[in-house]
Amino acid sequence: MPDEELLGRWLEDELSGAEREQVEAWVAANPQWAEWRDETRAWKETLRQALPAEQEPPAVEFFDARIGRLVREDPTEEKLVEPGTSGTSRRGGWWMPVAAAAGMAFCFWAGMRMSPEGGGGTAGAMPVVYTPEQGVEASVFQSDGADAMVIVLDGVAAIPDSFEIPDRAALDRDEGSGRLVRTADEEEEPVQ
Amino acid sequence: MNSSGETASNTTRETDAPVPDRGGEPAAESDGQLVARAQAGDPTAFDELVVRHRNRVFAMIRNMIHREADAWDLSQEAFIKAWKALPRFEAKAKFSTWLYRIVHNVVYDWTRRKRPESGDEWNEELLRSEKIDPASRTTPSVALRPDKALSSDELRERIEKALDSLSPEHRQAVLLKDVQGLAYKEISEVMDCSIGTVMSRLHYARKKLQTLLKDEFDAR
Numbered sequence: 001m002p003d004e005e006l007l008g009r010w011l012e013d014e015l016s017g018a019e020r021e022q023v024e025a026w027v028a029a030n031p032q033w034a035e036w037r038d039e040t041r042a043w044k045e046t047l048r049q050a051l052p053a054e055q056e057p058p059a060v061e062f063f064d065a066r067i068g069r070l071v072r073e074d075p076t077e078e079k080l081v082e083p084g085t086s087g088t089s090r091r092g093g094w095w096m097p098v099a100a101a102a103g104m105a106f107c108f109w110a111g112m113r114m115s116p117e118g119g120g121g122t123a124g125a126m127p128v129v130y131t132p133e134q135g136v137e138a139s140v141f142q143s144d145g146a147d148a149m150v151i152v153l154d155g156v157a158a159i160p161d162s163f164e165i166p167d168r169a170a171l172d173r174d175e176g177s178g179r180l181v182r183t184a185d186e187e188e189e190p191v192q
Numbered sequence: 193m194n195s196s197g198e199t200a201s202n203t204t205r206e207t208d209a210p211v212p213d214r215g216g217e218p219a220a221e222s223d224g225q226l227v228a229r230a231q232a233g234d235p236t237a238f239d240e241l242v243v244r245h246r247n248r249v250f251a252m253i254r255n256m257i258h259r260e261a262d263a264w265d266l267s268q269e270a271f272i273k274a275w276k277a278l279p280r281f282e283a284k285a286k287f288s289t290w291l292y293r294i295v296h297n298v299v300y301d302w303t304r305r306k307r308p309e310s311g312d313e314w315n316e317e318l319l320r321s322e323k324i325d326p327a328s329r330t331t332p333s334v335a336l337r338p339d340k341a342l343s344s345d346e347l348r349e350r351i352e353k354a355l356d357s358l359s360p361e362h363r364q365a366v367l368l369k370d371v372q373g374l375a376y377k378e379i380s381e382v383m384d385c386s387i388g389t390v391m392s393r394l395h396y397a398r399k400k401l402q403t404l405l406k407d408e409f410d411a412r
Binding site for chain 1: 235238239242243246247248250251254255260263264267268271272275276344347348351352366367369370371372373375376387388391398402
């Protein structure tokens with residue numbers, strides 16, 4: 001009799017060649033095992049009909065682009081935690097609230113000069129905004145005149161004061177290559 | 193389904209070997225070749241690996257936790273961790289197996305963060321019972337004949353509900369074997385346990401699932 005592991009692998013259709021022939025010669029005298037293998041196949045077929053082995057993530061272009069961006073920002077694990085890098089500099093220091101306030105003021109100023117219908121905005125390609133939470137509506141306002149874009153998320157729960165912004169980044173388009181490049185990072189000097 | 197009874201979807205996972213030429217187009221690079229390029233610092237090679245494996249990674253995580261938004265985030269996390277750990281990847285295992293191992297860690301970390309205080313329905317007593325029947329067959333002899341009128345959505349919902357009653361270890365064993373089509377050896381590498389443990393987990397997970405689903409179908 002083949003050992004348990006070999007029989008188990010035969011039941012799962014994992015064997016080939018001499019191993020498979022060896023087990024099937026034994027199974028010929030023990031037909032109950034052929035029935036059990038058929039049950040195993042039927043079971044797997046039922047599960048595979050219900051649960052996909054492959055499923056494209058929602059907003060797949062954003063999925064790919066986000067990974068691509070993060071990969072290019074952090075080339076290797078060794079660079080991820082650099083000696084002497086303090087938690088404050090990575091997580092944000094005293095200047096973060098100042099920068100956030102300045103950003104909000106700018107967004108408000110830009111928003112006053114734009115509308116979703118395109119008054120003052122551009123008709124160019126608009127970004128796709130992925131909102132993982134149901135019930136959240138995203139509106140994108142873009143203005144060439146103000147050289148700015150504002151994304152409004154309607155329906156997001158109130159952000160508590162204790163929330164700590166883990167990271168932020170600003171991207172700009174490089175005139176030479178046309179590629180998006182990061183123009184502000186964690187090492188940015190504090191706002192004066 | 194091929195002659196050995198395996199579904200065609202299983203064949204798409206075997207990408208460590210070079211992908212055959214298709215209709216005169218240049219043959220696609222194997223996972224191993226893409227990994228080598230990525231390790232040399234070429235992020236576009238990693239982009240290709242992401243595109244090649246993301247649907248399986250997302251489906252695996254989605255089937256494990258049944259929450260699409262969280263599965264999206266965890267899939268991202270798995271690929272970023274893979275990129276960061278790529279310099280340490282050695283070609284002893286297939287890239288896909290190594291990636292499933294990262295998925296395993298990401299999902300377990302998430303599960304611990306999410307439910308630190310709760311126990312699983314499959315308690316310690318059940319886990320110990322894995323050891324009482326080492327000679328049992330992998331598939332319990334419970335005939336499962338779902339109602340033909342059951343829509344695929346309904347069937348999925350019922351199977352997901354039944355999967356939820358399993359411990360993460362048992363759920364993962366079923367998903368890796370029965371849905372993703374991994375071999376026992378690969379699953380043992382992903383779950384960092386022996387092949388015997390994988391067989392035991394699979395046996396009890398299938399038995400539990402089939403019992404739950406049989407009750408569901410019989411009740412209709």
